[in-house]
Amino acid sequence: MAIRINNLIMGIDGNLEELKSKSAKKLRISKSDIEKFRVLRRSIDARRKNSIKFNYSVEVVCSAEKKLKSVDKDVIIEGRTVRWKIIPGRKEMDSRPVVVGMGPAGMFAGLLLARKGYRPLIIERGEKIEDRAKTVNRFWTTGKLNLESNVQFGEGGAGTFSDGKLTTRIKDKRCDFILDTFSKYGAPDEITYDGKPHIGTDNLKIVVKNIRNKILKLGGEILFNSRLEDLMIENKKLKGLIVNGSEIPCSNLILAIGHSSRDTYEMLFRRKVFMEPKAFAVGVRVEHSQHMIDISQYGKFAGHPKLGPADYRLTYKSKSGRGVYSFCMCPGGEVVSAASEEGALATNGMSYYKRNLDNANSAVVVTVDENDFQGNSPLKGMEFQRYYERLAYKLGGGNYVAPVQLIRDFIREKISTGFGEVKPTYRPGYEFRDLKQCLPSKVVIGLKEGFIYFEKKIPGYAEGDGVITGIETRTSAPVRILRNNSFESISLSGLYPCGEGAGYAGGIVSAAVDGIKAAESIIENYRPF
Missing domain, CATH: 3.30.70.2700 (Alpha-Beta Plaits)
Structure with a gap:
């Protein structure tokens, strides 16, 4: 019992x-x-x-x-545990299923299809994780960006260069399967029971490689350095793909492209795939002394080995009604360049499993929606992101150097001239600038109000030595690709948009769950290929 x-x-x-x-x-x-x-x-x-x-x-x-x-x-x-059971359908497939994207959604969709005998073909525009890690580190060192393989694109997805958080608000039986799978393929066992599980970017690289090898062992195929360029469509039905200039037959495509594949969004728009603009959030990366955060959260127990580095979650509703909140908090981590386009700056946060670096960092962002975006295109949110990322790039002076400012100086609209205890961790470099010059005015107002409020929650948060680095725009997808209850596009039969890039998830676990559901939909309709 x-x-x-x-x-x-x-x-x-x-x-x-x-x-x-x-x-x-x-x-x-x-x-x-x-x-x-x-x-x-x-x-x-x-x-x-x-x-x-x-x-x-x-x-x-x-x-x-x-x-x-x-x-x-x-x-x-x-009582007896109800087994998660998927019954394959009876229809014959014209060609094996294809998955585009090897982030959490695509990886778990591919793994499930492979386990069930469907021999999926997975297409990833970036490199395998071993090569990708070298490419990303070279970018952080030199400022030389690879447009196809970077923090956003490549095996493991954007979450590979993050803290590897596995917290989620969704309640789904598939969550346990995802945590167990991560643990089985190299993540610490504690992720299966910890209230705030995380893998760390160092462990994620190992896990991703092991899952890849399992997919291959089960009969799947993975093409790296392979970008989806176009769709072949007949009578509103998917017939094939153009990948690196070559045709690939495909009538069932799981599209798990992540939230930064802007050229793919543009291609889908040209192909009249129905989508709509979606709200997201824009702001900055904030860094504080991890010791200060530990003291604020744990008092005399700060530094206790059983507690580890402290995190925080802060929220505020601005006078205009906009949400202001911390996002993707990385204890003991660093701020990294997450750019994927030339002449455009984007930041993210990253931690290793031990979270043992000096600074805590978090995004602090303000909500924006389609009323803030100009134009009538469903891609207007994407263009909004692009506009402010380019402003940030110019403000930093080029070569992906980021603008930085002390929080207290940002509130007072004063360009900083020196650091206190906290030094920025961003690479490849930074310069003192007035960050309001690369942020929407409504976001600036929201951030100022939020920082003043957060000071009441964590003394020293705004008036201490905290530093902000601009700009954070990739909080979630700027579009939602519309689909029906079977996870199929409402405008193109055979296309299954899923994960963060389709606008239906926000984080590693929820994206993985969404990818699994898309794979289930194909399995329940077709027999193994």
Whole structure:
């Protein structure tokens, strides 16, 4: 019998044996009656900084069913687990399914198709992760950008050069499969139960390579350095693809392009694939001393080995009604250049698994929507991004040098002249500038209000030595590619847009779930190829 016990509260120095004893006490049985014991979830309760606790959920397998006397809302007797089952359809495929993009959505779609015998062809415009990592590091060192393989494009997707966060707000049975898969292929086991799991960019590179090899072993094929250039369409049905100038037959395409494939959006628009502009957010990357953030969140327990570097989540509603919030917070990390177009600047945050660098960084962004974008095209949000990224590039002086400013000087509209405790980590370089010159005026107002408010939540956040680097624009896709309940485009039969690039996900896990659902839709209609 499997029993789930929720809300087991432990002190910061508690251990696994104490947790097992507490579980037995909750069930009113002996600890020796417990046959199997597994931690399902662990989260930190730091609301009282002088008494930080851990909250656990555990699973117990117990032979002493007759001894169980506990009637408690936190004790759940679990029935038989319902297996996740997908029944293949009966229709014949004209050609094997194709997946475009090897980020989380495309990678998990490809893995599921391969596991079910469909021998998918995966097309990735960038390099395999081993080569991509070298290319990206060369860009950060020299400012020489590879337009096809960079922080946005390549095996693993944009999330590979991030913190590798696996938190998600969606409730879906596929989430456990994704976490278990990451763990199986090289991620730390703790991601399967930690309340705020992360892999780290260093571990992600290993995991991505291992999943690739599994897809290949199962009969899939992956073409790197291969860009989708066009679609071949007959009577509103997909018939094939143009990849690197060559035709590839295809009647079922999972499109998992990520949120920065602007040339692909433009091609889809020319091909009259229905899409619409979507809201996103624009702002800056903020850096503080990680020690300051630890003190603000954990008080006297800052630096405790069981807690690790602290993170934060801040939100504010501006006087104009716009949301201002922290996004993609990276403890103990660095700010990186995430550009993918010539003459346009974009930033992101990244952490290694240990999160042991001096600075904490986070995006702080302000919401924008189609009312802020000029024109009638569904791509007007994309052009909005492009316009301000180019302003930021010019403001930095070229060669992907970023404009930087102390937060307190940004609030006072003063160009900074020196740093305090916090030094920017951005590469390939930075210059003191007034960041309001590369941001929409409504975003500037929202950021100023937000920073002043955040100072009340974390003393020193705005009035200390915190530094901002511009510009953060790639928070999510600027378009949504419209699809039906079967995950198929409403305007083009055989096209399955999914993940962040299609406007239906926001993060590694939610994108992976979306990719799996698109693959399921194909599997449920067709027999293995």
